[in-house]
Amino acid sequence: MLARLDSLFWITGMFAILVLMPRNGCDGRIGLRLRKAFWIGSACAAVLTPYLVSNFLTHGHFMPISGALKSSFPKPGYNAPGFSLLPDDRALLLLAVLLSAACLLWEFGPWHGLPGWPLRGPACAMAIGVLMHVGYAVLFMKWAVFSWHFVLERFAVCLLLVALLNRMILENQRISGFAQRWAIGALVTVLAVAAPLVVYEREWRADLSRSWRLTGYEAAKWAKANLPADAVIAMTDAGNMGFHSGRPVVNLDGLVNSFEYQDALKEGRFLEFLRGSGVNYFAQHAVGPDVTNGDYESYTFRSFSHLYDRFGGDLRLDRSGEVYRSPPYYYDGTNQTVLVIWRIAHGDLGH
Numbered sequence: 001m002l003a004r005l006d007s008l009f010w011i012t013g014m015f016a017i018l019v020l021m022p023r024n025g026c027d028g029r030i031g032l033r034l035r036k037a038f039w040i041g042s043a044c045a046a047v048l049t050p051y052l053v054s055n056f057l058t059h060g061h062f063m064p065i066s067g068a069l070k071s072s073f074p075k076p077g078y079n080a081p082g083f084s085l086l087p088d089d090r091a092l093l094l095l096a097v098l099l100s101a102a103c104l105l106w107e108f109g110p111w112h113g114l115p116g117w118p119l120r121g122p123a124c125a126m127a128i129g130v131l132m133h134v135g136y137a138v139l140f141m142k143w144a145v146f147s148w149h150f151v152l153e154r155f156a157v158c159l160l161l162v163a164l165l166n167r168m169i170l171e172n173q174r175i176s177g178f179a180q181r182w183a184i185g186a187l188v189t190v191l192a193v194a195a196p197l198v199v200y201e202r203e204w205r206a207d208l209s210r211s212w213r214l215t216g217y218e219a220a221k222w223a224k225a226n227l228p229a230d231a232v233i234a235m236t237d238a239g240n241m242g243f244h245s246g247r248p249v250v251n252l253d254g255l256v257n258s259f260e261y262q263d264a265l266k267e268g269r270f271l272e273f274l275r276g277s278g279v280n281y282f283a284q285h286a287v288g289p290d291v292t293n294g295d296y297e298s299y300t301f302r303s304f305s306h307l308y309d310r311f312g313g314d315l316r317l318d319r320s321g322e323v324y325r326s327p328p329y330y331y332d333g334t335n336q337t338v339l340v341i342w343r344i345a346h347g348d349l350g351h
Helices: 005-020 030-059 065-070 087-108 120-140 147-174 178-203 212-226 239-244 259-266 270-276 289-293
Strands: 233-235 249-251 281-284 298-305 310-318 322-325 340-343
Touching: 005 030, 005 120, 005 147, 065 259, 087 120, 087 147, 120 147, 147 178, 212 239, 212 281, 212 322, 212 340, 239 249, 259 270, 259 298, 259 310, 270 310, 281 298
Parallel strands: 233 249, 233 281
Antiparallel strands: 281 340, 298 310, 322 340
């Protein structure tokens, strides 16, 4: 739960299953099932409350900054087209949604009389959690929804695919019609073969040498070996640089920065914030074609507050300030770019 707070959707699914799916005479008593739900909720609260209180005492907000920047709750919209997912990520997410819907239809539909199995409750709870999580993301997640946002859905595919195939095979054994049995058998075969292919295509790459992860790691190693000990780097998508460079990194997209940074952007004090943070180097990936080709005189970075949906100020960097340029790579899988590090000249951040 602390690794992915959206696992609360799965816990909510478990509450629903405790009420909707009694297994035997004892579990059939609503009072007992509600007591089970209470103890599950209490255990979750015991884990989460210290974390949320710590956020409030430290930052004045219960929600972590990343959640505040990404979510438009309670204002809904249709955000699925803006998800930063490659086609194979979308296919895997769609598979999780379809398997979840199929699991619930199967268990609560006309086949619900099939013999029970030990993971029936958890599988249905997981299916409810997947549908709630994806529904919430589509309605309220307005920005920076990447593949790892749906990492729980990948786990769901592993269990729900096996659960659905198991139920279909059991049903197939009860059907006397040849055509129906053949159709179900063919569907089981297609699912069993196609789903691993989707996962294989997503997780295994033939060439990692031109990937963003390796490029970011190599740039961080270079920074650790070549930048002075007092270097402070500003960068969006700063995870690799912050972890491997051994230098302080100011995150500019704000996901691991602070609410004070968002307030500075709201007031147009971007350069002042960088100056106060001691920033003297700037790194950027996924730059435009002119910077990628090296055919430019200056590059302008425009800061943006995703909390207040407004620009916070610009930083201009000269071509002469480049200290590092990575080999070309593909950040989004299709467009070639480079990662560049600039030294910030005296006066670039104002006075």
